[in-house]
Amino acid sequence: MTVMRYQKALATAVRDEMAADPSVCYLGEDVVHSLRGVSSGLAAAHPGRVKDTPISEAAFTGFATGAAMAGMRPIVEYQIPTLLYVAFDQIVNQAQKIRLMTGGQTRVPVTYLFPGSGARLGLAGQHSDHPYTLLAHMGVKTLVPATPQDAYSLVRSAIRDDDPVAVFLPANCLPRKGDVDVAVTVPIGPAAIRREGTDVTVVAIGHLVHEALAVADDLADQVDVEVIDARAAHPFDWHTLTRSVTRTGRLVVLDDTNRTCGWAAEVAATAAEELFHHLRAPVRRVARADVPMPFAPVLERAVVPDREAITAAILETAKA
């Protein structure tokens, strides 16, 4: 057990998997010099298994698919989260569908890494998206680790998974410090209860887990908040949600993607379907406004979920 920064935990997970399994390889733009800080030292340690790609996201994503079908376990790093859009067909229409379309003849064990996803004050319209909802909607296993331990353990699980797995590493999490035990395995699937409480269930993902925890502490003498870290946008751990909402009867969902048809909508909708009779108050979502990220930080702050909005939603739900 050591204290590690999230970013370091992520890099260590990749390093450990590269060392453990010679079929793991690492592809992306400027990864040899490790522009995004995930692949430092990898190229020297594993010459030939770390490749700087041309600026060809669609092709190198498909390249990873083919390498995976041929026995490798590629990790693909995207320099910006919205590069997902450039490679979209190759992920959602190809890699993700091939196994079913071939009737199980092949596996596509590729890990897509999006380090520094989400907004980071001032990156504006094309560098601030946090597009995990899009992949969840398409059935892609989609992880958003919140803690250094999860950055380590979930990334290892992603690399070892035999399906395409996307991992978003929120910009707001990268500098966080926390305990990391490299012996701990975190499987893809189960959520984590980060704080137990009896009054309101808050489901969050990525950096919003920490916002939720901070607000929960602030409100501790008024409301006893349970905070669930979903860990994965897809698959979602309905079991843990059900257990919690059955007790609290109140649900707030935090989501860093556009509100309309966002990930929080899925959680809220399922609650309205399956947990209706347990709900004692309307479900509340706190999500991004449906708008491209405006550049000015003052505007950015106005459209992303913040503690004020989270606090208001929790209080409103607790009192309703």
Add this chain to the structure above:
Amino acid sequence: MTVMRYQKALATAVRDEMAADPSVCYLGEDVVHSLRGVSSGLAAAHPGRVKDTPISEAAFTGFATGAAMAGMRPIVEYQIPTLLYVAFDQIVNQAQKIRLMTGGQTRVPVTYLFPGSGARLGLAGQHSDHPYTLLAHMGVKTLVPATPQDAYSLVRSAIRDDDPVAVFLPANCLPRKGDVDVAVTVPIGPAAIRREGTDVTVVAIGHLVHEALAVADDLADQVDVEVIDARAAHPFDWHTLTRSVTRTGRLVVLDDTNRTCGWAAEVAATAAEELFHHLRAPVRRVARADVPMPFAPVLERAVVPDREAITAAILETAKA
């Protein structure tokens, strides 16, 4: 007022707008010979304004953006709905965001047409998607006309709109016949109540509107179903929904996209937030299973919303 097939109404809308406004142009693969039946005769009538494109969806989508900024009103036809994925960046990260990112310096009046969207028994994994949720999530105005009249009037509204508008024309609607009055304007925004009822509100879109109506008729002696045709996946007409659910207290949402984070999730989630105290039963969604479309028709039927599932959901909701 004439009786027209949906496909013909769509083609007529395009023809009428091309005739009315010399800045409207038509781009896509094999549109001169009108492979998809939307652009028949257009090239002869308007030489120079109808262009067969190379198989370059990303580039010709961006091309339309630039032409629009320069004063044209391009219509772009995609031969397959999933070509959206190939052009994804150019639609959601470029055309859709430019107006806000430039602080309103420009408009991008482009219409994206997806004729024959959704499943059509046997088109398998890459030709059966109905990806309107993805665009709704990204804030793109996204229409799915259900009737010949709407195919005519909404497509005209889309072409005249000063923003990017995507129009999905479901394969299952193309052969439908219905009255079309070319003098009727249907603005982007309001939903249509296709059947009034007092017991259960069913919200549907595209061809599922007709499935809903058929089921409602079948069930007429047991349940009095109100059927709302959303017309647009985004923007959604919350006003009409609110009025209906306030009366019925029961809601079923039909959606032809993957269940997880699908469009129905948004409707159900908003209902759980805003209409909670009016709801007398759990909300129900009937959507696609979260799976790439398997080829075998028997499997396809098992994963798309069908009358059986719709009937079950309505009855369950009515009785809950």
Add this chain to the structure above:
Amino acid sequence: MDTTELIRAYQTMRTIRLFEETVVTLVNANEIPGVTHEYIGQEAVATGMCAALGPDDVLTSTHRGHGHIIGRGADPGRMFAELMARVDGLNHGRGGSMHAADVSLGIYGANGIVGAGAPFAAGAAWASGAPGAAGEPTTDRRVRRVSVAFFGDGAINQGVLLETFNLAAAWELPMVFCCENNGYAVTTPAAASAKVTPSERATGFGLAVREVDGMDVEAVYEAAQWAVDHARSGRGPVFLDCRCYRFVGHNTGEHMLGLQYRTHDEIELWRGRDPITAVADRLRGHGLADADLARLDDEVQQHIDAAVTFARASASPEPATAMDYMYATPTLTTATRWGHR
């Protein structure tokens, strides 16, 4: 090609042709659902190209994939079964014409999206020499696996394929780009969509290029052997511009649309160069009698008839299996979603 090779090529081409003719019949009889794109007229390309491949080589195919798949040696019975959506299909009825694959033969699948399969071929080619991948380079620097990406003249305007040209050239991947230049993308003539020929474009990416008469199986085979050897011996990727023609519509349904984008004369001109007739003529030159050819044809006919019988006897998948094969590593929660429909 020697006589044996030429006979084998003839058999393959006849098999593809008859397979495709049978497919048309089955589509029209509603025994095959969906849309299929026939390979009729282009048989020499797949046949010549696949004849040059070794057992570990990989190929990626297109929407017009039957020829590549049969040409590579997939079982026509399982292929029919796939097209007919049966459990014994290559893909257990999950893929159909546009996604048919036989990964055991290195066929990484037909593809419904133009150009989209090519990068898989590049990745597989790389894996053949990458440390940790299944195939280490052999000691003489020849790689175990060469990949072939098939695609049409229309595909060469698609971004992902262009990017793949570059990737292959920059990384000197052991792969062959096999362009089936049949002159049209659906209704659109190649020349309307590009100012240059496929060869010129490929040269501009640094690929080694050769133009090939795609109606002549021996010419294709010779070029393919050179190309595969070029790639396998570490001299980098190759682009073959195979000039050919499809004798029929873009897909089985085209005739219903009454499209008029090719003249009758043009079609007849190319039909006059039928690659199968050409091989038959050559085989006669090699001393085969008409009766020998008739016997070969007969064998193919029996093979295809048996294949159809096999396919028809195969069951439809069970509806309850609709989510099967979705994930290789299912998780508790992905599995349970099914119940939520």
Add this chain to the structure above:
Amino acid sequence: MDTTELIRAYQTMRTIRLFEETVVTLVNANEIPGVTHEYIGQEAVATGMCAALGPDDVLTSTHRGHGHIIGRGADPGRMFAELMARVDGLNHGRGGSMHAADVSLGIYGANGIVGAGAPFAAGAAWASGAPGAAGEPTTDRRVRRVSVAFFGDGAINQGVLLETFNLAAAWELPMVFCCENNGYAVTTPAAASAKVTPSERATGFGLAVREVDGMDVEAVYEAAQWAVDHARSGRGPVFLDCRCYRFVGHNTGEHMLGLQYRTHDEIELWRGRDPITAVADRLRGHGLADADLARLDDEVQQHIDAAVTFARASASPEPATAMDYMYATPTLTTATRWGHR
């Protein structure tokens, strides 16, 4: 260039340089949020290219866009205000460095996605001669508008740009592809990502190609004039391969990462060819005294100082306006969603 033109080029280049140096200071002082990519070293390209453009011409820019925007004549005050996220910014503080635009000057915007702006230029070029578009062709067949797409050497491996090369060539669009070949995409040398030069690649698409010394504003201007005339007179699109260098890091933050992908010697070599010093020398040849140059520098300094003062005086946008400019045709329901946050 005659003396007047050369003086103007000098002023533009000095303005860009000083603008960029000031940007670095303001970023480091946290007066500019986010990330900026400096144009320092490449001033000759934007300056020479924009000098050849007419008033109705259009350009699309890149992540490294300040030079193009200032070079095209945008107001540095409004540009600073944009970078400082103020309401008087070109984009009212909605775009920032990576999306700055001045559509009134035909600047269709910087772009955060490599290669993505080029097809806009193609569409605008087409609109200039398309029936019904704002600009009809003039009677002498010269089109009113030529478009220029700027992009880097790294962009030429991106699908959408490659597709746009093809589109422009196939449709003979009046446009200029201006490749700022500074040898690197972030840390990656151009030669590692492509087997061919940008010129070779462009030739393979059927574009008219010229290689240009991008450190020499007169050479760029001369090539740009030729290119624009080629495009405007209906002879088709042109590709300019402008060899240049960025003197500083990929972006303002690079120095904090300690990346070592270029040698000190290489950087110094290119710095020795500073395009602004070169013009100053030539102006001396045209008879200008050091005092004249100092006066020009002084004017630029004052201009930039005034621009910063203007920008600093501008207000921040109001939070309640965060959804402004989202839709050109708002609908009732899109508008009300805001309340749902």
